[in-house]
Amino acid sequence: MQPYVLINGQPADQIGIADRGLAYGHGLFETLPIIDGMPIFYAEHLQRLLLGCKRLGIPSDRLSYQLERDLQQLEPITGPAVLKIILTCGSGGRGYLTPDPAAPQRILILSPMPEYPGSPERGVRVRWCQTQLACQPLLSGIKHLNRLEQVLARNEWRDPDIREGLVCDTRGFVVEGTMSNLCFIRGNRFCTPNLDQAGVEGIIRNQLLQLAPMLGLQIETGSYTPVDIEAADELLVCNSLIGIWPITRLESRDYALGEYTRRLQLALKQRMVQC
Amino acid sequence: MQPYVLINGQPADQIGIADRGLAYGHGLFETLPIIDGMPIFYAEHLQRLLLGCKRLGIPSDRLSYQLERDLQQLEPITGPAVLKIILTCGSGGRGYLTPDPAAPQRILILSPMPEYPGSPERGVRVRWCQTQLACQPLLSGIKHLNRLEQVLARNEWRDPDIREGLVCDTRGFVVEGTMSNLCFIRGNRFCTPNLDQAGVEGIIRNQLLQLAPMLGLQIETGSYTPVDIEAADELLVCNSLIGIWPITRLESRDYALGEYTRRLQLALKQRMVQC
Structure with missing residues (x-):
């Protein structure tokens, strides 16, 4: 094609x-x-x-x-x-x-459709980026054509085994991945960074915010540091093309592909065919 | 043409x-x-x-x-x-x-060459913009193609009598004009905002930083608030196409086309034909 x-x-x-x-x-x-x-x-x-x-x-x-x-x-x-x-x-x-x-x-x-080798829907390895996103409420949330910060962040690595990089804003709060949103589960809470200062408000992120309560999860959006993220029970990145990729390794730390993430993947797939 | x-x-x-x-x-x-x-x-x-x-x-x-x-x-x-x-x-x-x-x-x-009606080299009217520039050291100084902040700032007014808008960063420090750099004179000092967080390092700005000492002015780059700017003796905006436009009105406050600005205009013109 x-x-x-x-x-x-x-x-x-x-x-x-x-x-x-x-x-x-x-x-x-x-x-x-x-x-x-x-x-x-x-x-x-x-x-x-x-x-x-x-x-x-x-x-x-x-x-x-x-x-x-x-x-x-x-x-x-x-x-x-x-x-x-x-x-x-x-x-x-x-x-x-x-x-x-x-x-x-x-x-x-x-x-x-791009091919994503190696079953990333079962877990991917991600890293922290050094590039920080500027705080600009006038441009946060929307998907505009000024994407140099993403280009800089994504060019920090070429190792194809690392599938995504996580990015903080200039205050040090975690925002998202270079091409995806970041969500995590801690206890019975489904958490994702708020995007009032930087980041794109992803379609799949919003779907997950709707789906999570149906799985008995409480929704929380907030300002999280890398330490908060690393302390999560389950971590995932999501966007419209990849759906949900569970994070099974962040830098040198391993994470299980958890039960909630699996159920969110399933629920998202069902919703996609209904839409 | x-x-x-x-x-x-x-x-x-x-x-x-x-x-x-x-x-x-x-x-x-x-x-x-x-x-x-x-x-x-x-x-x-x-x-x-x-x-x-x-x-x-x-x-x-x-x-x-x-x-x-x-x-x-x-x-x-x-x-x-x-x-x-x-x-x-x-x-x-x-x-x-x-x-x-x-x-x-x-x-x-x-x-x-665009035409600039009304002898702006003898003085222009400018305003403050509400749009604030994000602090992003990775992109400051250079002239990249991510210019949405400038588009937003420039679209705050359509009155053709206002020739430029001055923009602060999200900390409240003055950075530049939407399409120009800002310089000012106070006493015997030639001052211009430093551009380590936002703004374009203009070619004419750099020329003026070289020329000002030859006119007996001391050079100062720093972080300035709008109050600092408004307290200047002489104000100007500059870029490669317009050269130097003296600011003779900022919002409702009038400024004289001062002697130093006139001498900088002359010195710049001489340097342009030599280059």
């Missing part, structure tokens, strides 16, 4: 060099799996995209309708695939000042 | 949608005036670009030679123009992980 690209509903694979997505990262993106022709948790991804538009001043009145039409145009998909939606603020404006009206660009990229 | 674009030395005006410059803002840019066919302070811009490459893990061994060749290829320029150089990390990689080897892309955009 070759990547298949639609730009504003037309087959194309290039954008103009004056686009504000390239010039300033003035845009957003979403990455979601397509299974049996269905984009998984599409409504939730759209909602985050619309929230991002509001924060970044990107007009979105017709976005939901336009994306619906784009999705219909994608060729029938056999087998699991990944859809990346990039929305930029379009080109023009006087420097950083957004043009009025702005003409956003929609880029849809359909690619084969 | 139409904008004229070279991508990796070839006339073109589009880039692939998989480029890491678009996907993550994994790249850098420089904007410099071309006067009488000469790029002004080119060596200084190249130096900042090379520093940025090092910080962002973009290979740059051949960059200086390649840009030299690109510059020779630009059509002969009559009249003042603006050259924007964008350097991205190219496409590929596994998500945020940079491909090894990376194949950076050079984009050169030549445009007419």
Whole structure:
């Protein structure tokens, strides 16, 4: 399967060099799996995209309708695939000042589902990153195109056996993984860092916050240090493509693939096919 | 004059949608005036670009030679123009992980010099922005493509009579303008915020730090609050395109176009023709 690209509903694979997505990262993106022709948790991804538009001043009145039409145009998909939606603020404006009206660009990229060797759903090895995320409430939560901090963090290691790196903010509180959210279980509590200062509010993280109480877990979001994380009973990272990867090794410390994590994996899988 | 674009030395005006410059803002840019066919302070811009490459893990061994060749290829320029150089990390990689080897892309955009109505070199009106810059030492100083904070700050006003907005960091210290550096004079001191936490280390700012002692001014870089700024004798913003704009009004407070600012404008102009 070759990547298949639609730009504003037309087959194309290039954008103009004056686009504000390239010039300033003035845009957003979403990455979601397509299974049996269905984009998984599409409504939730759209909602985050619309929230991002509001924060970044990107007009979105017709976005939901336009994306619906784009999705219909994608060729029938056999087998699991990944859809990346990039929305930029379009080109023009006087420097950083957004043009009025702005003409956003929609880029849809359909690619084969990446292969994750070695059964990571049964446990992965992760590390701590030294790169710290800046505290910026204006940009936290949304999935914008300014991702240099993630690039720096992810480039701290090349060992393919280490599947993810955990990142703190500049205050020293743990935020997330470079490409995933971090959740953990301690006693009967399902915990995940709050994301008011940094980090992306992941779709799967939000699903787990809904599912955990059904398994008898209490929900807790808070500010956690690396010591808090290391003291967890069960640790996991999650995102829309990987689902849930249990952390079975963090640096030199081993963790069991716990019962709650297993049940969350199962519950998430059930919800994905229902959505 | 139409904008004229070279991508990796070839006339073109589009880039692939998989480029890491678009996907993550994994790249850098420089904007410099071309006067009488000469790029002004080119060596200084190249130096900042090379520093940025090092910080962002973009290979740059051949960059200086390649840009030299690109510059020779630009059509002969009559009249003042603006050259924007964008350097991205190219496409590929596994998500945020940079491909090894990376194949950076050079984009050169030549445009007419923007017109700045109303003699701003004799004084401009500026305002305070509410948007605060995050503290991120890993990215401060360099001119990278993650510019959402500047987009947010610049979109706080549309009144064309206000020519620039001043921005603080999240600690409350003044950093710079949305598109310029801020300098001020108090007594016999030439002061400018240090940029170890946020902000771009401007080429003109650095020139002024060299020129000010020749006018008998003492140099001071530090952490300044808005109150410190408002108590200045002379205030100015500067960048490579505008040179020096004296601030003659900040919110509701008026400032004279002072003698030191006038002498710095003159000294800078002389240095620009020598460079």
